[in-house]
Amino acid sequence: MIVTKDLKKHFAGHEVLRGISQHIVKGEKVVIIGPSGSGKSTFLRCLNLLEEPTGGEIIFEGKTITDPKVNIDQIRQKMGMVFQQFNLFPMKTVRQNITLAPVLLKKMSQEQADARAEELLKRIGLPDKADSYPGMLSGGQQQRIAIARALAMNPDVMLFDEPTSALDPEMVGEVLAIMKELAQEGMTMVVVTHEMGFAREVGSRVLFIDEGIVAEENTPYEFFNSPQNPRLQDFLSKVL
Amino acid sequence: MAQWFKKICDAFYNAWVPEKRYLAYLSGLRMTLRIALFAVMIGIAIGIVLAVIKVSAKHSKSKVLKALAVFANLYTTVIRGTPMIVQIMIIYNLIFTSPNSNPVVIGAVCCGINSGAYVAEIIRAGIESIPVGQMEAGRSLGLSYSMTMRTIILPQAVKNILPALGNEFISLVKETSVISVIAVNDLMKMAGYVGSRTWDVIPPYVIAAAIYLLMTLALTRLMGAFERRMAKSDRH
Ligand SMILES: Nc1ncnc2c1ncn2[C@@H]1O[C@H](COP(=O)(O)OP(=O)(O)OP(=O)(O)O)[C@@H](O)[C@H]1O
Numbered sequence: 389m390i391v392t393k394d395l396k397k398h399f400a401g402h403e404v405l406r407g408i409s410q411h412i413v414k415g416e417k418v419v420i421i422g423p424s425g426s427g428k429s430t431f432l433r434c435l436n437l438l439e440e441p442t443g444g445e446i447i448f449e450g451k452t453i454t455d456p457k458v459n460i461d462q463i464r465q466k467m468g469m470v471f472q473q474f475n476l477f478p479m480k481t482v483r484q485n486i487t488l489a490p491v492l493l494k495k496m497s498q499e500q501a502d503a504r505a506e507e508l509l510k511r512i513g514l515p516d517k518a519d520s521y522p523g524m525l526s527g528g529q530q531q532r533i534a535i536a537r538a539l540a541m542n543p544d545v546m547l548f549d550e551p552t553s554a555l556d557p558e559m560v561g562e563v564l565a566i567m568k569e570l571a572q573e574g575m576t577m578v579v580v581t582h583e584m585g586f587a588r589e590v591g592s593r594v595l596f597i598d599e600g601i602v603a604e605e606n607t608p609y610e611f612f613n614s615p616q617n618p619r620l621q622d623f624l625s626k627v628l
Numbered sequence: 629m630a631q632w633f634k635k636i637c638d639a640f641y642n643a644w645v646p647e648k649r650y651l652a653y654l655s656g657l658r659m660t661l662r663i664a665l666f667a668v669m670i671g672i673a674i675g676i677v678l679a680v681i682k683v684s685a686k687h688s689k690s691k692v693l694k695a696l697a698v699f700a701n702l703y704t705t706v707i708r709g710t711p712m713i714v715q716i717m718i719i720y721n722l723i724f725t726s727p728n729s730n731p732v733v734i735g736a737v738c739c740g741i742n743s744g745a746y747v748a749e750i751i752r753a754g755i756e757s758i759p760v761g762q763m764e765a766g767r768s769l770g771l772s773y774s775m776t777m778r779t780i781i782l783p784q785a786v787k788n789i790l791p792a793l794g795n796e797f798i799s800l801v802k803e804t805s806v807i808s809v810i811a812v813n814d815l816m817k818m819a820g821y822v823g824s825r826t827w828d829v830i831p832p833y834v835i836a837a838a839i840y841l842l843m844t845l846a847l848t849r850l851m852g853a854f855e856r857r858m859a860k861s862d863r864h
């Protein structure tokens with residue numbers, strides 16, 4: 389579903405991604421871990437071209453999206469993204485946050501979008517917050533709504549960049565629960581996280597990104613029980 | 629003491645009443661307000677265009693836009709880096725050489741060209757004060773750059789921009805006084821004219837100062853009320 393070929397990215401001479409080749413298939417849950425500054429977010433943000441790669445190519449559903457002629461806005465409609473800082477629209481209600489894109493992009497009528505918002509809010513356990521503003525909600529609630537907002541576009545893949553890192557510990561669980569549910573429903577997911585429990589339980593494949601390359605990848609069981617790369621062993625001994 | 633006080637009163641009386649001199653201030657005030665109003669409209673028009681160019685050029689690869697952005701940056705740098713009085717002398721002598729050009733137009737164009745540079749910076753700063761995450765969230769949903777700008781960024785930026793624009797208008801009202809160096813009979817010029825009739829320039833200038841102060845105080849009040857109403861409307 390997503391193929392990257394020798395993906396590279398540098399910022400003003402500083403090489404952040406040094407050639408990543410990955411093949412993410414439909415239904416897979418790829419979890420990415422690695423030390424701070426190793427390029428995890430940059431890799432994820434390259435996948436929907438929020439960062440423009442400086443080398444290599446990305447193929448999504450058969451289309452080479454790194455081709456400058458491709459309409460990236462259309463591609464992004466199929467790729468949901470959830471940010472560490474939620475990035476909800478503060479001057480819009482929860483319902484408007486969820487319905488804004490589908491309606492503006494003429495995917496749904498306002499009525500259809502409202503119905504979809506209601507259904508999504510029920511699913512994330514916040515059916516009574518439709519008319520609240522994001523500023524009135526807790527971090528955990530905001531992040532669940534951010535997930536609902538991305539889902540409203542009916543994406544084929546969901547990208548998560550440390551979705552629980554900005555949350556108070558007691559709110560991490562509620563967000564992870566939604567993500568697990570989503571995984572069980574078969575959503576293709578790429579998740580950057582420090583939640584090792586989630587990686588173990590939900591991941592179909594775990595990547596260790598270190599200094600801009602995938603230094604190790606494996607099934608969660610092998611990855612955590614018999615890591616090969618010494619840097620990964622070191623990393624795991626610190627976080628587990 | 630009493631004599632000194634009487635002398636001052638006489639001087640001010642002289643600067644205000646005889647020959648219906650108050651009418652001179654009034655006509656000057658009218659001119660000042662008209663110039664300020666048109667100048668602010670020209671300034672906002674120029675400012676919006678420059679700000680749009682500056683902000684969008686950053687995210688675009690278009691050569692034309694980049695070239696326009698260079699011009700826009702030059703414009704704001706030069707205008708903000710030179711005294712308005714110098715700009716006025718240059719613009720006036722450059723484009724208003726015909727003896728019967730309309731003074732309101734002259735004043736409004738001169739002040740508007742100047743104000744446009746400041747307005748552009750106010751708008752640009754207002755847009756750039758919105759966290760990048762907002763643009764990224766919009767783009768990640770598949771909205772185009774301009775769609776995200778219009779529906780998400782600008783509505784938030786306007787809240788920062790309007791108060792600063794109000795302040796810009798208030799200072800513009802004061803700064804139009806510089807226009808009196810050319811052939812425009814604004815409030816400042818009329819005060820000088822009264823002074824030349826009474827041979828005592830201080831009272832008319834003090835009167836002019838009082839009128840400017842009243843205007844800016846009133847405008848500040850107005851802005852304050854407006855901001856409070858805005859704050860109330862989005863207290864969620
Ligand atoms: N827009 C940018 N301009 C310049 N440098 C950047 C930019 N974005 C990221 N970098 C640099 O790229 C490197 C990798 O950043 P990235 O955000 O991908 O790391 P990360 O693995 O997600 O780390 P963390 O766990 O802290 O989120 C860092 O050294 C960072 O300073």
Ligand SMILES: [Mg+2]
Binds near residue numbers: 428429430549550
């Ligand atoms: Mg990161």
